[in-house]
Amino acid sequence: MAGKPLAAIVSAGLSKFGRRTGLMTRELFAEAAKEAFERCPNLNPKKDIQMIFFGQAIPESLEHQSHAAPMITNVIGTVPVPCIRTENACASSGAALKCGVYAIVSGLADIVMVGGAEKMCNRTTSEVTEGLATALDFFVSSWSGLTFPGYFALMATAHMHKYGTTEEHLAKIAVKNHRNGALNPKAHMQKVIDLETALKSRMIAWPLKLYDCSLITDGASCAILTKPEIAKKFTDTPIWIVGSAMACDTLEVYERDDYTRSIAIITAGREAYKMAGLEPKDIDLAEVHDCFTIAELIAYEDLGFCEKGKGGKLIDEGETEIGGRIPVNTSGGLKSKGHPVGATGVAQLYEIYLQLLGEAGKRQVKGAEIGLSQNLGGAAASCVVHIYRR
Amino acid sequence: MAGKPLAAIVSAGLSKFGRRTGLMTRELFAEAAKEAFERCPNLNPKKDIQMIFFGQAIPESLEHQSHAAPMITNVIGTVPVPCIRTENACASSGAALKCGVYAIVSGLADIVMVGGAEKMCNRTTSEVTEGLATALDFFVSSWSGLTFPGYFALMATAHMHKYGTTEEHLAKIAVKNHRNGALNPKAHMQKVIDLETALKSRMIAWPLKLYDCSLITDGASCAILTKPEIAKKFTDTPIWIVGSAMACDTLEVYERDDYTRSIAIITAGREAYKMAGLEPKDIDLAEVHDCFTIAELIAYEDLGFCEKGKGGKLIDEGETEIGGRIPVNTSGGLKSKGHPVGATGVAQLYEIYLQLLGEAGKRQVKGAEIGLSQNLGGAAASCVVHIYRR
Numbered sequence: 001m002a003g004k005p006l007a008a009i010v011s012a013g014l015s016k017f018g019r020r021t022g023l024m025t026r027e028l029f030a031e032a033a034k035e036a037f038e039r040c041p042n043l044n045p046k047k048d049i050q051m052i053f054f055g056q057a058i059p060e061s062l063e064h065q066s067h068a069a070p071m072i073t074n075v076i077g078t079v080p081v082p083c084i085r086t087e088n089a090c091a092s093s094g095a096a097l098k099c100g101v102y103a104i105v106s107g108l109a110d111i112v113m114v115g116g117a118e119k120m121c122n123r124t125t126s127e128v129t130e131g132l133a134t135a136l137d138f139f140v141s142s143w144s145g146l147t148f149p150g151y152f153a154l155m156a157t158a159h160m161h162k163y164g165t166t167e168e169h170l171a172k173i174a175v176k177n178h179r180n181g182a183l184n185p186k187a188h189m190q191k192v193i194d195l196e197t198a199l200k201s202r203m204i205a206w207p208l209k210l211y212d213c214s215l216i217t218d219g220a221s222c223a224i225l226t227k228p229e230i231a232k233k234f235t236d237t238p239i240w241i242v243g244s245a246m247a248c249d250t251l252e253v254y255e256r257d258d259y260t261r262s263i264a265i266i267t268a269g270r271e272a273y274k275m276a277g278l279e280p281k282d283i284d285l286a287e288v289h290d291c292f293t294i295a296e297l298i299a300y301e302d303l304g305f306c307e308k309g310k311g312g313k314l315i316d317e318g319e320t321e322i323g324g325r326i327p328v329n330t331s332g333g334l335k336s337k338g339h340p341v342g343a344t345g346v347a348q349l350y351e352i353y354l355q356l357l358g359e360a361g362k363r364q365v366k367g368a369e370i371g372l373s374q375n376l377g378g379a380a381a382s383c384v385v386h387i388y389r390r
Numbered sequence: 391m392a393g394k395p396l397a398a399i400v401s402a403g404l405s406k407f408g409r410r411t412g413l414m415t416r417e418l419f420a421e422a423a424k425e426a427f428e429r430c431p432n433l434n435p436k437k438d439i440q441m442i443f444f445g446q447a448i449p450e451s452l453e454h455q456s457h458a459a460p461m462i463t464n465v466i467g468t469v470p471v472p473c474i475r476t477e478n479a480c481a482s483s484g485a486a487l488k489c490g491v492y493a494i495v496s497g498l499a500d501i502v503m504v505g506g507a508e509k510m511c512n513r514t515t516s517e518v519t520e521g522l523a524t525a526l527d528f529f530v531s532s533w534s535g536l537t538f539p540g541y542f543a544l545m546a547t548a549h550m551h552k553y554g555t556t557e558e559h560l561a562k563i564a565v566k567n568h569r570n571g572a573l574n575p576k577a578h579m580q581k582v583i584d585l586e587t588a589l590k591s592r593m594i595a596w597p598l599k600l601y602d603c604s605l606i607t608d609g610a611s612c613a614i615l616t617k618p619e620i621a622k623k624f625t626d627t628p629i630w631i632v633g634s635a636m637a638c639d640t641l642e643v644y645e646r647d648d649y650t651r652s653i654a655i656i657t658a659g660r661e662a663y664k665m666a667g668l669e670p671k672d673i674d675l676a677e678v679h680d681c682f683t684i685a686e687l688i689a690y691e692d693l694g695f696c697e698k699g700k701g702g703k704l705i706d707e708g709e710t711e712i713g714g715r716i717p718v719n720t721s722g723g724l725k726s727k728g729h730p731v732g733a734t735g736v737a738q739l740y741e742i743y744l745q746l747l748g749e750a751g752k753r754q755v756k757g758a759e760i761g762l763s764q765n766l767g768g769a770a771a772s773c774v775v776h777i778y779r780r
Contacts, residue, residue, distance in 0.1 A: 060456075084478060084485045085485075087456060102498060106491075268472075382457070
């Protein structure tokens with residue numbers, strides 16, 4: 001039996017993901033908030049929400065904007081409700097969610113909003129790549145020209161060398177996530193691809209090709225958390241957060257003794273399972289951080305969905321497909337739904353929320369009761385894991 | 391009697407503030423952490439610390455660096471302990487402190503480190519000004535060339551118009567804070583100034599002159615918080631946090647109906663007093679956010695140290711001097727100690743911590759039992775207030 005609820009999710013919202021020309025962070029977040037508020041008519045945002053945590057990664061680089069927190073509480077009409085921005089690179093809103101859980105469990109706030117956003121498509125790919133590279137150690141990496149595709153390529157080649165993982169294994173993850181994303185009306189790229197298309201796509205950093213990489217996307221996400229005792233005031237069907245954990249690794253990969261495994265994922269996963277009183281085999285579906293296909297494969301292993309080194313086999317056997325033993329990234333993942341970096345952590349929650357409510361439409365996982373989200377920052381330097389149950 | 395302790399401070403550390411050539415964020419934070427660890431020999435950082443919150447404002451602009459959180463947990467030797475960066479402009483580490491209080495009160499973490507840092511002196515004044523201006527609304531302000539000195543000048547002229555506040559009142563705040571800072575060996579500018587020097591200094595944005603402005607400084611701060619029940623394992627003299635509150639205002643001043651008062655300061659102050667079961671008259675000393683002298687004067691009023699409009703009279707009467715009724719910014723404040731923006735919130739805690747322990751040397755406030763810190767972000771768009779007692 002799953003552990004005691006830490007917090008209830010009583011509503012959630014997600015903007016359409018994609019190239020949202022003319023909309024900046026504030027409008028994107030307002031769109032996500034509008035859905036969350038409409039889903040929850042008993043909530044009076046200004047009166048009820050006591051605290052907001054907002055994750056955003058690199059607005060200074062992409063929008064000349066820091067201090068987005070007061071802008072967020074302003075745009076959704078909740079001034080003077082406090083809002084804190086959290087930033088852990090691509091795990092920024094996973095971190096916001098973790099802070100939200102702390103606030104609820106503390107009893108100092110009964111109703112908390114969490115969310116995130118990123119505006120990226122106003123910039124060129126090279127500007128975005130340079131902005132994202134600030135999440136590596138400047139002196140070691142970005143200064144030398146090493147960016148994220150290069151880092152995840154190092155992890156991929158190490159994994160191929162040690163465990164026999166192949167380019168096909170990685171491409172199969174891309175194909176699966178695109179198939180799922182095509183069923184998600186909010187996904188950025190609703191396009192089915194075949195294995196050949198993935199394998200023949202343009203090389204980015206060997207062995208990672210274009211279709212091994214997640215998308216540069218605009219988007220925002222949010223959720224309303226309450227303490228468990230009052231959840232039924234806002235919804236008949238709260239979803240419970242039963243595990244909330246995080247870990248950090250060295251910022252730089254060179255300081256680690258093994259590129260094929262992540263201490264941050266392993267530690268955060270282990271702690272989340274422990275809090276929830278659950279094991280990997282209890283998880284019905286998961287949203288994991290597929291910034292690159294290799295990151296999803298490593299997540300399979302380090303979250304215990306399969307033995308270490310057997311991630312390739314897991315995808316070969318279709319176990320992570322919808323209909324498989326443990327569907328992963330039913331939303332399309334960062335790969336196909338898109339990766340507005342600050343929004344991603346809570347966007348993962350949003351998918352699990354829909355799935356556990358049975359509202360995921362054509363991509364619904366039948367009978368899903370327990371879900372997990374895993375949000376990564378940097379080259380697996382931050383990892384946040386949450387576990388949810390119906 | 392002051393309220394129930396939310397958390398205990400069992401140690402704290404502060405780097406030397408100043409132009410710390412050659413030291414970046416990681417080294418500055420390590421210096422602050424070293425002091426905190428040495429003050430607390432019973433603490434085994436790697437084994438005991440369960441969570442870290444680290445405030446930093448604009449490292450993307452000044453160091454090409456985001457995602458400093460894993461770098462911080464790495465540099466102090468605590469990997470895989472999770473670390474979340476908080477960013478609310480100059481209230482970034484005030485926000486980190488508030489998150490730390492949530493984590494402790496939640497019971498999910500018994501021992502939490504909070505802190506902040508900023509590296510600024512590697513940049514020109516105009517680069518720093520531009521970086522800081524990202525904390526205003528880009529489309530409204532920085533794009534048009536309006537930066538913080540201009541905003542606080544608007545508040546000053548409004549206050550002068552409405553309440554008869556004078557340039558001398560503001561200059562007296564500068565003189566007081568420089569006098570205090572000269573007694574603080576860690577202050578950036580340990581230099582006494584006279585009223586004439588302040589009044590005749592170079593005009594920045596009328597009526598604010600050079601000596602009305604805080605310093606561009608490198609520095610870092612940290613503190614170790616525990617749940618109250620275990621504090622005595624680490625120190626015989628814990629300092630208790632009894633109030634922890636925050637509020638946000640509109641990001642932009644133009645949306646407010648009165649430039650002379652701050653909804654964020656008033657709201658956060660009121661809630662902190664309520665949590666602590668205290669009133670303004672109970673406060674023995676305070677560190678307030680004197681990014682500009684007018685900000686300190688408005689804080690006097692909006693925190694209730696005097697009636698609205700009487701801030702000038704309070705400074706005229708010497709009430710906020712060491713030896714006065716309510717000494718303010720005994721550390722020298724942002725004005726003289728310096729303002730490494732991300733470090734400031736927890737640096738304020740550090741001063742109150744020393745004062746309540748009776749370890750503030752030549753600037754000691756005799757018999758201080760209750761202290762308050764007030765940390766502002768942007769043009770008073772974020773405000774964090776904490777109350778402490780011996």
